Amino acid sequence: MRKLIGERIIPTLGGDVLSSLSDAAPLPAIAGELAMTTDSFVVSPLFFPGGDIGSLAVNGTVNDLAVSGARPLYLTLSLILEEGLPISVLDRVLQSVAAAAVGGGVQVVAGDTKVVPRGAADGLFINTTGVGQLSKPIVAGPTALGEGDELIVSGPIGRHGMAVLCAREQLALEPPPTSDSAPLATAAEALRERLGPRLRAMRDATRGGVAAVLHEWAEACGLTMSIRDHDVPVSADVRGACELLGLDPLHVANEGTMVVAVEPGSGQAALEVLHALPGTAGATLIGQVTLRQLAPVTIQRTLGSEQPLDEPLGAMLPRIC
Amino acid sequence: MRKLIGERIIPTLGGDVLSSLSDAAPLPAIAGELAMTTDSFVVSPLFFPGGDIGSLAVNGTVNDLAVSGARPLYLTLSLILEEGLPISVLDRVLQSVAAAAVGGGVQVVAGDTKVVPRGAADGLFINTTGVGQLSKPIVAGPTALGEGDELIVSGPIGRHGMAVLCAREQLALEPPPTSDSAPLATAAEALRERLGPRLRAMRDATRGGVAAVLHEWAEACGLTMSIRDHDVPVSADVRGACELLGLDPLHVANEGTMVVAVEPGSGQAALEVLHALPGTAGATLIGQVTLRQLAPVTIQRTLGSEQPLDEPLGAMLPRIC
Numbered sequence: 001m002r003k004l005i006g007e008r009i010i011p012t013l014g015g016d017v018l019s020s021l022s023d024a025a026p027l028p029a030i031a032g033e034l035a036m037t038t039d040s041f042v043v044s045p046l047f048f049p050g051g052d053i054g055s056l057a058v059n060g061t062v063n064d065l066a067v068s069g070a071r072p073l074y075l076t077l078s079l080i081l082e083e084g085l086p087i088s089v090l091d092r093v094l095q096s097v098a099a100a101a102v103g104g105g106v107q108v109v110a111g112d113t114k115v116v117p118r119g120a121a122d123g124l125f126i127n128t129t130g131v132g133q134l135s136k137p138i139v140a141g142p143t144a145l146g147e148g149d150e151l152i153v154s155g156p157i158g159r160h161g162m163a164v165l166c167a168r169e170q171l172a173l174e175p176p177p178t179s180d181s182a183p184l185a186t187a188a189e190a191l192r193e194r195l196g197p198r199l200r201a202m203r204d205a206t207r208g209g210v211a212a213v214l215h216e217w218a219e220a221c222g223l224t225m226s227i228r229d230h231d232v233p234v235s236a237d238v239r240g241a242c243e244l245l246g247l248d249p250l251h252v253a254n255e256g257t258m259v260v261a262v263e264p265g266s267g268q269a270a271l272e273v274l275h276a277l278p279g280t281a282g283a284t285l286i287g288q289v290t291l292r293q294l295a296p297v298t299i300q301r302t303l304g305s306e307q308p309l310d311e312p313l314g315a316m317l318p319r320i321c
Numbered sequence: 322m323r324k325l326i327g328e329r330i331i332p333t334l335g336g337d338v339l340s341s342l343s344d345a346a347p348l349p350a351i352a353g354e355l356a357m358t359t360d361s362f363v364v365s366p367l368f369f370p371g372g373d374i375g376s377l378a379v380n381g382t383v384n385d386l387a388v389s390g391a392r393p394l395y396l397t398l399s400l401i402l403e404e405g406l407p408i409s410v411l412d413r414v415l416q417s418v419a420a421a422a423v424g425g426g427v428q429v430v431a432g433d434t435k436v437v438p439r440g441a442a443d444g445l446f447i448n449t450t451g452v453g454q455l456s457k458p459i460v461a462g463p464t465a466l467g468e469g470d471e472l473i474v475s476g477p478i479g480r481h482g483m484a485v486l487c488a489r490e491q492l493a494l495e496p497p498p499t500s501d502s503a504p505l506a507t508a509a510e511a512l513r514e515r516l517g518p519r520l521r522a523m524r525d526a527t528r529g530g531v532a533a534v535l536h537e538w539a540e541a542c543g544l545t546m547s548i549r550d551h552d553v554p555v556s557a558d559v560r561g562a563c564e565l566l567g568l569d570p571l572h573v574a575n576e577g578t579m580v581v582a583v584e585p586g587s588g589q590a591a592l593e594v595l596h597a598l599p600g601t602a603g604a605t606l607i608g609q610v611t612l613r614q615l616a617p618v619t620i621q622r623t624l625g626s627e628q629p630l631d632e633p634l635g636a637m638l639p640r641i642c
Contacts, residue, residue, distance in 0.1 A: 024358035037345035038397035076359035129450035
């Protein structure tokens with residue numbers, strides 16, 4: 001174990017703090033309030049178009065901090081390896097972790113590695129836990145949503161879920177959908193700086209997709225989230241794969257795309273901020289918050305009237321992250 | 322998933338922060354430097370005499386912070402569940418997590434739950450990541466060890482490893498060895514307060530046991546750790562089980578027992594502190610730091626001369642934590 005850590009993990013993830021190999025990493029003082037989040041990643045397969053479990057594990061935790069209004073600072077990395085996992089696979093994943101940490105502006109400061117016998121875990125599981133610095137003004141969150149607030153998605157939806165599903169089931173679609181796995185920290189910080197308290201809520205639309213976020217927000221504020229199908233960005237490959245499989249892209253997971261709510265009249269300003277950044281150039285205004293109607297989330301289909309948008313149920317796509 | 326979290330996890334682990342179910346937990350400012358550590362737990366079986374995976378996951382992370390000279394504050398809890406795990410097992414583990422968090426003085430502030438299909442994980446894996454506040458004076462650590470420093474263990478050794486091994490192999494020893502799984506935060510803080518800079522290093526003797534800690538320390542400072550077999554506390558049940566299985570208790574894992582180094586002449590003061598606390602009443606002075614001899618770690622056996630004490634090699638006892 002000491003050899004594995006010394007020869008494989010430290011040289012790739014480096015950094016003075018991690019290299020000290022003490023029981024706990026000493027970190028400088030952080031001014032003001034903190035945010036902390038944890039996520040375990042069990043995605044299958046480990047590699048998929050647009051990403052892998054390593055970059056996913058970093059981006060997922062960076063994004064949970066970012067959408068909470070925190071600047072991501074430190075990450076811990078814990079690996080559960082199945083006996084027999086090729087070292088070359090571990091190396092690729094660690095390189096991906098290192099690159100994603102640079103991209104997300106975080107430092108990997110502590111780690112742990114466990115090996116379990118063949119059959120006791122499926123290849124490789126990763127836990128990342130992150131600490132960030134909460135910035136003022138603190139984003140109010142979905143309980144503060146009000147009538148007329150404008151709803152935005154930061155880019156084309158459903159890419160991560162479809163990329164993993166197509167890779168797992170070896171559906172030979174051409175071109176294959178690619179994951180949107182990417183850090184949202186820069187976009188979240190730019191929105192906070194430009195909009196201040198006019199920014200009401202942000203959430204990365206992971207498991208359950210955009211529909212799950214809208215349902216959670218509707219429950220939190222007691223209002224209805226009303227969106228227009230026509231304005232929701234979906235790439236041609238994702239739309240094709242979803243139609244083939246009978247899935248709604250609104251229910252499919254994203255890993256670098258967020259839903260944003262801003263106060264009435266601020267949607268255009270938010271779009272300007274997002275369109276100026278490479279990762280969110282495809283952001284669109286998809287609807288608004290209204291007084292509670294018959295359903296917590298409604299969708300105006302291109303042809304036809306407004307319909308309820310169901311909450312995603314069950315594990316439609318297990319092991320997507 | 323929302324039902325599982327809402328009905329099982331939140332009611333047991335409660336707390337305002339966790340209950341908010343946001344992407345990241347907002348935490349108050351922490352004065353001064355921090356410490357951060359992570360650990361994944363894959364112990365098999367999940368329940369063993371003296372503990373279970375839940376209390377172990379809390380104590381292990383609390384102890385990594387404590388021996389680093391930090392006051393444990395916040396913990397995240399991430400669960401990977403195998404499909405089919407009985408809810409009653411999850412409930413017992415969560416109750417154990419909750420009780421251990423109280424015992425260790427930490428608050429569970431964020432969590433994550435993943436379910437993987439039957440066969441993809443062995444029952445239940447837990448990751449805990451902890452943040453604590455580093456207290457002044459910061460413990461210097463093993464690179465600061467000097468000739469004549471005194472070495473202490475905080476209680477009878479080898480209990481955790483033997484408890485798990487006997488439970489796993491269903492060795493019907495009477496009485497069965499019980500794990501020492503317990504928080505060391507109070508003992509570590511009491512030592513820091515009483516000894517100040519005279520306290521050189523602390524480390525909980527987990528995987529690889531006391532021998533592994535002594536080898537790491539010898540490597541860090543370039544000196545020899547010289548201990549006396551006769552003074553190392555071993556309970557009768559652990560000694561019996563180790564003899565039966567041909568194991569050296571110095572190589573067996575602990576989960577609530579630490580090795581402590583203090584400057585020359587301070588051993589008695591450290592023992593007074595430890596003997597006054599219930600969890601460390603069995604602490605003893607086991608040896609001292611000497612100029613580098615032939616071996617990095619030596620042991621004076623009861624009968625015979627001083628011998629090298631080998632470093633634990635390989636996975637003698639896999640899945641012990």
